[in-house]
Amino acid sequence: MSTRTVTVLNVAEKPSVAKSVSAILSRNQGLRVREGRSRYNKIFEFTYSIRGQPCQMLFTSVTGHLMELEFEDRYRKWHSCDPADLYHAPVRKFVPEDKKDIKRTLEEEARRCQWLVLWLDCDREGENIAFEVVDVCTAANRYVTLKRARFSALIDREIHNAVQNLVEPNKWFADAVDARQEIDLRIGASFTRFQTMLLRDAFVIDTPTDDRNLVLSYGPCQFPTLGFVVERYWEIQAHEPEEFWLINCSHRSDEGVANFSWMRGHLFDYTCAVIIYEMCTEEPNATVTNVKQQEKLKYPPYPLNTIELEKRASRYFRMSSEHTMKVAEELYQAGFISYPRTETDSFSSRTDLHTIVQEQQGHPEWGIYAQRLLDPGTGLWRNPRSGGHDDKAHPPIHPTKFSAGEAGWSQDHRKLYELVVRHFLACVSKPAVGAETIVEIDIAGEQFSVCGRVILEKNYLDVYPFESWGGSMIPTYTVGQQFIPTTLTLDSGVTRPPPLLSEADLLSSMDKEGIGTDATMHDHIKKLLDRFYVTKDSSTRFTPTNLGEALVMGYDDMGYKLWKPDLRAVMERDMKSVSEGVKSKDEVLANSLQQMKACFLDARLNKVKLLEAMGIFFERSNRAGGDELHATGEVVRKCGLCQESDMVLKKNRDGNFMVGCLGFPQCRNAVWLPGSVSEAAVTTNTCNICTPGPVYLIQFKFRQLEIPPNYSVNHLGCIGGCDEVLTQLTEICGRGPRMPARARGPITPTSHANQSDTRQGLCTNCQQTGHSLNDCPSQNLGSRNAERRRMNQHNGNFDLHAGEDSVSCSSCGAPCVLRTANTANNRGRKFYSCQSQECNFFVWEDNLNNSTGERSFTRSNTIPASNPGRNGGRGRGQRGRGSRSGPHAATATFVSATGDPISGRRCFVCGDPSHFANVCPNRGG
Template sequence: MVISVLMVAEKPSIAQTLSDALCTRGHPTSRKGISPACSVYEYEGDFYGQKAWFKVTSCAGHVYSIDFPPEFNVWDRVPPVTLYGAKTVKNEANPKLRMPAHFQKEAKGCSYLVLWLDCDREGENICFEVMDNVVPNLTPLQGEQQVWRAKFSSLAPVDLRKAMATLGSPNKDEALSVDARQEMDLKLGCSFTRFQTKFFQGKYGDLDTNLISYGPCQTPTLWFCVRRHDEITGFQAESYYTLDVTISKIGRELHLEWQRGQVFDQPIATTFRDIVQEGKQVAKVTDISQKEDRLPRPQALNTVAMLKMASTRLGIGPQQAMHMAEALYLRGWMTYPRTETNTYPANFDLRGTVQAQTQHPMWGQYAQELMRTGLARAREGVDMGDHPPITPVRAGTESQVGEGWRLFDMITRHFLATVSGDCKFLKTKVRLEFNGEEFSLSGRKVTDPGFTRIQMSGEMDDVTIPDFQIGEAVPVKSVGIGSHKTRPPPYLSESDLLTLMEKHGIGTDASMATHINNICERNYVTLCDGRRLIPTKLGIGLVHGFQLVDNELVIPKIRGNIEGMCTLVAGGKAQVESVLHHVLKIFREKFLYFESNVGLIDQLFESTFTTLEAAGRPLSRCGLCNKYLYVVDRKPVRMFCKNCDRVYKMPQNGQIKLYKELRCPLDNFELCFVANKVGKSYPLCPMCYDDPPFGAKNATGKHWELEHPIYQKYRPQVMACIGENCPGTLCLDVDSAPKWQIDCNVCMQQLQLFTDKAHKIKVSADFCEECGSRLLAVIFNKAKSPLDNGETERTACLACDPLFNAHTTSGTSKGFFRRNPGKGKGKGKGKGKKGKGKPSAEDLAEERGRQLAAAGKKR
């Protein structure tokens, strides 16, 4: 009997690598599954002594994501504090991938499931997401284990076969720890983010209030940066003085180091200078010492160390470095990039890993030398019990590795350095006495470069000094006082920040890079020269504001405690329910206190940011009070009425102007005009743009609603958009004369009509019988008319009429042509019939406006 075994990897590329490595009889076949992203690879083999048919497929990361039920996702209706007691649901992470259906179908007829997800807590959590869909569909086997877990750190075939031979079981506790962390992060982050975003929305002109986020990891990460900023701004420079003495030896001038170091009182420094200047200007050698010292080889590489090295040595940020490392791992160049361990296990094949590099054109000779002379014993580190340290799997050149070459080069050199000898050098120290004061001179000579031969950044240069004899008198060339000032510490680099996050338990090796990237993307810090992080006015204001209310909301202590409790859950030492109850209870109380004292932050912001009134300029009249609306031109662009105390969102691109002093027939607001130098310009009503009158909100990227009376009058519909997969409608820009144009109300498609030949263009009430588009009634300039016999008027279809078509150009081709004939049919345009005798578009628009205005518009 042949059994069926389903094996699930975390990514499609790993599934293919896995099937290629484990298939020993020919080659695996592949086919498409239900999910468009994940293929299924099949082959024949053996499973615990039984003939088996293997099906290897994958997910694409998490199958599910945690969220609140829909009723809790309406910000205006749900008080943020209620989120702490709200239930959570798991929704498909990406419904388009159809992962649950994919697994359910592939599981049917299978007897066993082997999970090949990433070997960390997140991967363990995904194991159980997969099991939820697979296990109910497996063929039941009485008393047998049907679910197995593979543990691996490399995609090398030998390591995958070893993992297949040593299968274990998935770890429920580790999966639950991820569930607990996700729920805590969701409830804490959403409650504070929703409250402070709504509270500060529309209050300040130079504050982007679209989303003022709080995150249990993000905010302590920002706190480190702001704390360093505070240390710098609060730093008081202090003057100090040194005694600078220069001697001359065989034509070289050598600067001596004063044994007292420095003094902070200038008169004292002057006194010492006068003392040494009074006697003979000769320094006497009193002692010469030599000592062999060494620079230790580096420890094995873990994730945080890799990210720090990538930032400081390669100038690559943590987020980018992590993406590169994951890509290198998936392509089989290096081992799993997420690990906290920095010591090699006792059974780690160091010689085999070095042997794989012996033919490399750049460091192959060095690797061969290591194999001949023997590998140095790697330095001791910490074994966290997760994955072995990061090492190369095979040799590769720049052309083979591609984009991640610099990172691969760094990782490989670091690995070879960890099994190389220490860098040895001889330190020489010469002590001299000069009129009662002691000075010294130091030199260094490398005797064995050791690991610095391969790890370029570790190179050590010689510091040569002349030979001296005890008792030798050396002439003094100059004596002076050096004046200096103490300097503040520099802003944190990415490497510094990673060190602090690791020390205080903020984030995991897998998430630290994301937290740093988040505070950059949300404009809380800016990345400057030297990859240093300087907090912005917003970042500083947020942290200082939180500190005024509750310092524990930003300092790393509490987050470190949360991570510690999740670790207890992962180790089976704490119940997930009790941890959740404990943490959420604490933060609910903190939230209520924050909510009642947010005025302290508002007071701080008042002294930091500009009010809306000061940042805006008066433009148009409000339809509710007839006072002026002010427009804030800096992003986020918005308008506000001081009298009504209401803010109106506006388009973020283009200059906002007044439109002919016309008013919206629905709400009496004066119309504005969005003017763009390139692309479309269009009128809008501030009220209708902020709160659309026809039910649904504007679709993403949509510029105007076709049914609105101002667009029926000033942007009348002509035809369906010719853009690929665009659902929009091309409308005549009545303000574009004499360079007439037609714009799409959704995408950026634009048609130019008749260059400057047309005097007037009007959208007819009639429709084209061929394609359903509205006809255009055109009056041409008499001197430039393209019509025969001096005619100047013509009504025809832009898409179907050869003459009109020839004088129309689009952004995609010089000659306009209708890409999808008939697309306009059935879109409320008469379904291809001429519809003669109907009222004009302008009349219909005005009538529609009167009806809506009379009925009243619900706001």
Template structure:
């Protein structure tokens, strides 16, 4: 009976498992599809659903959501199609570098930047976040070019922040037609990170150089020429200025042109009302007497003899397939539509499915493209239909191929016939159709005759043309080929010229540039791309650097002329107004796309290159002043050049995110503080006491803390270091605890602590590294840690990590030398100085602080408002039911913050600063999680020959880990065991042998390695350490000091926060 019951149970379980598996197999996959624009999303959804998609609203009223069913990877799937509106994110500087007045332009080359979603696009982002939660995959349908690939990765980042394991696919297409769209869906691939990286590098360089030079020019020139430029933004762009340079160069060529007279012999022959003009083979002479002499000889022997007649067929070639540059040039020349407007119209026609993708460098039709079908679509048109039918009848289409291909998109061509367009939309569509039909038809055919005659040994030539077949010229109304009649001559025939005279003329200057000329120059010199030429030209027009003459020709304005001449006069190896620098950069971007160059390497090289140029420009701005004074007809005002004096020199790397820490002045001007340059993304800061008057960052590195930590020259209103000079040269990197304590600096704000991975900011990168501002729980948790540290400064415990006491020769740092130090400072120092053996203040490892706090008190968790957070419990049914969490008491609706932290995450936080490898207790692990390297001091001094541990990585690449080897080796002798010598367990030796307790870092259950664990008895002495390595630590509620509600630091309030 028991066996039968067991068998039934097993059968039931098996049946349930099989049913579950079958149900899962039958459940259709759900994909989120994202296009670059709403029109594209609408048309793609309509094609894939065969017109059966349903529409609903997203958070953005401009970006609808379309739902339908389709087949993906051979399986039925639910499809959700939506869109963005171009770039979802943009790079920007942190708050610390947004002020033009308080930030040196030079510092912008090293300032951290972030890729953030602006408020205008937040609803689009919310839609993506909501929709991806219920989807199994993500398909990117953005345009298949550089910008489209980068937009695709912005979409991927947003979706992966919400659903990290989402599968991502890339749809590749060049036109929004049924054939192309279904082909893309059936051949999904992967997005190209190299192409996206190239755009990131380009955007970053444009931001840094544009912001730096724009601020430099604007701030200075507004003061130098207040009458003319006081209210002008004088912008710079690394593509703008070379483009402006072309206009100025042509204008100056005309301005400097000196016309010269020349003379030539004119000869013609009239016969039966037809006059044939002959060209003198010498063309022209700049010596009038010489020309007159030749004329006299010819007039003396004025009989012309036909020496030779050449007759040959001559063809006029049909155009090659249309690429973007030719389209822009011809739209400007032939349609009189400027390039920017023409591209807007072309993009609109593309999203409507009427033409192929308009941004292409290809002028070769791929073999797999069905050209015959495209021609057949046009046969019913009244204007060009008969010509299209003739192409089919004569065995066409037969395209003339070009020589360029970007391996991404075909040439621009019509994809669908339409006759309902109006205005410029219709004109652009007609031009694209006519160009396409022309290039797949035949060349025009003619017959050319060339007659060579002689007069007194002077040679003259005449040409005639007979057109036999117009062919493509019948449809391509934008070109002309005029026939030229000529008499019928015979070799040896003679005739008397009707006119034989000398005419005077003069050389002419080159013409001003048209938009088509300018685009051609930009393409030739590698300025911008086919997709950006029109934008750069429009920018220099908007900035009034150039204007238009007769609405056709570009003329530089006085400001544009002065700027270009000034940069040319500076004496740079390569002027910023020349195309060389930008052309090199554009070439590097191509190599990144091809995977032949690393994006980070190109980023660093180009930023350093432009930074060096910027320094030179700063030193020679007077050249630009003089050039502008000449062009503006104004006298420059002499000003003190203080723009370069306010550069933010980095003090050290932020231990929280790795960016630079810089010295700043409080908003009220009263006092100094050091802030992370990544604020507000990183809120780490160091507040100096108000007695600090000035803080200067020296070029000198701290030999103990490493090359990333600079020494400071600090001047005090009242000297905090009796017996030492004022101003004093100090290091706040953590090598001298006396300095940190006296200046009331929290060690965690200057030295890196090894945190649970939950606390790390995943977006933190060093200088020249962009960061995406994702509000993840890890960044929230780090803010909690920072605020909690600030609130627990006097709680009685300290985890000082790698901080050592630097026994300076001029600074008292031993217990017996504390007589002259204020009582408050002495109390701080005695907490961290070595204690006598057995005193109980030794190395007391606290391996775990669990949740049983003294007096059963709850942990003191502070939200981003600086207030104690509420402990709540999840009631909603789900995987987290019953789980506790901390949240802001007031909530965002009540004017609070969006602080959130799981309670069990809080209890698992670890702060392990100095770790020892298992089985190798003598080798500590540095903060890079790498075994430290043992080195020996070779420099002459009191520590010569002494061994120490440090990070094994090269300087500037690793952490600031440092530890004396004899301190590590002697831990067991300074731990205050109260006679217990059984101390062989490596886990019992963690921490700083002999260091006492100071401030606690976090009042939660955590593992503190390096913090002394002690209790005071009635006599005020610390008890010795027991065998147990785990014990309760007295919890002290923090003092009620008021904290800032913005940054969480003490010493000021929200009202006067320098970061508000």
């Protein structure tokens, strides 16, 4: 061991780490600081001893990556080569202009050093940056000795331990990043050039930018992010509202009101609901069967990491994630909050949490709370929970300096600082405590329940007003107590589509699927907005633009998952293999690029899919010569929306008919016609109902196999809104162009609030353009259609291929045919349908067999046997007489749980076929 002092160049990934580590190692003794070439990256100097070796330590930093990857010059220009060449064009790493000063500092300092110690973040990117630093330093001084400091937190013990146990840099980690960079560059550049050059000039793309400057970028992170937005949008469009029924019960006493909920939730079968409701109203006496009292805790949030900060700022303040990170960065630079880019959501046991709280005691708004927190007598303190993530480099985001507001702060600086402080104080507080009482009652064998809650201690909620926990008082009940409900109603509702994705939803999806990193997610979201792929409304919800939807649709029609997270997931797995030494960088690169090139070439062969998808939304540009997709058709009426142009009948390339406004794209009024239309021609006959006229009638011919048997193949119809046949067939068969085929995966009925803001001009009832929900022509038909569905459950597209398994209709005796439903909710489900056009009988096949599952619970024509007590011989004489064996009827007779045949057309109280029992005037009570 030489006793001669060696000079050691230490390099951290960012200035803050250089400063912290220098302070720890020098113990703030003899620490000097001087300027480097870069104004942000200072150089700290102090003496230290590494394993007995006296060292003159120089500590500086970079700012993230020092180098970028680019194609060689001759491939840089867009028209310099075929985009497919970019999969093998030579690439090089270089130091960009704005990093040259850091490079010069490293070169100058390296020349006078014997050792180089790499203090970059201990993750893959950090390891890669370490090798960039090594490249620069060894080019200036090839004799320098390389060492890596491996640390897991910026705390004394870790740092001293790291410097006394220096290791070798990990090439595998760095290789993994090299592979990722190269794949991202080649895929991104090739697809971006391809789709931009293919589409930009071929269509009139109405974006706020000059067409010539429009870039239709593709990237392995931005496209899956776009995919999340489009997928949700399609889910909303494919949603078929479904009517459901539920029984509500309330009870008012001297102590207040209790609103009981039906424990079945709701039923989709009206007849079932009516039967049960009937039983309840006939024996309305309620018996309290259970009173459950329990203490409930509402826990404070986990310590704050980047994604959570972005999500909460979006939810509480509607700040964009990009703006949040900008403001957080400024607060960090000014020393008010800790480092804002961190995955960590648990505090190290060594963090001095009390001191952080102490600093906040003087704040006019939360100072008192901080004082209470520190007073052991209050018992308010509780050690923070662990969220389970630790990036080993930074603590959770927390306040680092007291402020009651600074002169230069904007409202957003104040809000974000307040969020960070209140979140921190909440984390070290006790959970809120509530007392919950759940009361269950039985009415005629049906169970109902209500929950009351009293907040006993607010605790953390006192300092965290962003979260709330509602209390609700209910009267006192005892088991066995009986009462007559104040109200007992049969109510209806309709399933709603899920809402558009909010910024917080989007961040969650990206986080879950591994798209981007905590430091880049907001960039990808911003990129979608900058590229005009999506728009964001005032409640931070995202809608794809026509451009965004068309691009995703084009690749989807090719059958590629380029807009799904899968590609990124595969790359992530490959990177992991490289970083573990399981695969080599070259192997992964060769394999991955070969596959992606094949995919690229295939996509280019199938470019017509992209063109077709774009053609649905955009006019062909004259620049590209001609407009084959929008040939002018016959005039049907004057457009009621723009009141300028004519609406004409058109046939799209995919064979579907529509009536669209010639003012397109300025006016987007359109009526989509049923997908089952095979021929359509405008006649000279006019409608004498629809205004403003004239509205010319259209002679339609439908494909027989695609419409229910009780509809005629030929139909003279009106698109003005008066034509119920057309409306029904549109509902049954789906609209022509695209939406029915877009429903991906099961669409779960949800009860979210009505869609407030979908794409402009799109009706939320029928999803067509040209009118709003309020004046939707299908709106008033909705209830009639629901009624029709109840009467005649032929609510599907029918495939008449399976005719052999026939049974006799129990209603009229005619043969029944086994068919397959083709609606979104029942696609593939078999049912028997009577062949007689006069008879409406049908029964689901799985109700005849012993099928099980939720579907039979919610949509079955028989009452589920979830409540066997109901058949206990109560009610009117005939009820309970039935020979029902299990949850499903064993014969083709359409029966209720009680065994009663159900005609579906008469009132159960008076037998009158003109109404149902819930509105029967003879029902009484």
